[in-house]
Amino acid sequence: MVLINAGSGLRIKSHRGAYAASKYALRAFAEALQAEESPNGVRVTSIHSGPTDTELQRRAAERAGREYRPEQFLRPESVAAVVLNAVRAPADATVSRTVMD
Numbered sequence: 001m002v003l004i005n006a007g008s009g010l011r012i013k014s015h016r017g018a019y020a021a022s023k024y025a026l027r028a029f030a031e032a033l034q035a036e037e038s039p040n041g042v043r044v045t046s047i048h049s050g051p052t053d054t055e056l057q058r059r060a061a062e063r064a065g066r067e068y069r070p071e072q073f074l075r076p077e078s079v080a081a082v083v084l085n086a087v088r089a090p091a092d093a094t095v096s097r098t099v100m101d
Contacts (some may be wrong), residue, residue, distance in 0.1 A: 002083050003030045005048045010099065034096060045086040049079050049100040074100060 008016060009023030027046060034044040051057060053073040061068040079100065086095040 001033070001042060001044045002086060003044070003046050004079075004083075005030070005046050007048055007050050007099070007101070009046070009048055031096075034094070038094070043089075043094045045083075045095050046097045047079065047082055047086070047100065048097065049082075050074055052076055052079055 003026060005026050006023050008020040009027040012020040027048075030044050030046040033042070037044065051073045053070040053075055057073060058068050082098055082100060086098060089095050
């Protein structure tokens with residue numbers, strides 16, 4: 001199982017407390033699920049990605065009146081490659097958390 005989280009699940013920024021709380025909750029859920037289900041062969045991975053070049057980011061920049069510069073963001077293909085890497089890990093290995101900046 002792969003859960004896509006965010007950097008806010010690892011560190012908190014000013015004025016982002018509610019968002020960070022939701023990401024910390026997702027992190028706790030992943031860790032609990034891993035602890036409970038690993039004896040059944042279920043592997044759980046959390047991907048904490050940084051800002052990714054998505055339509056959501058584009059719209060946020062537009063609403064804020066900022067120029068959108070996609071080269072400042074992770075490419076979606078990069079996030080997908082990390083997910084595949086975790087899923088394809090050998091059966092005796094669990095990639096429990098990956099942080100992408």
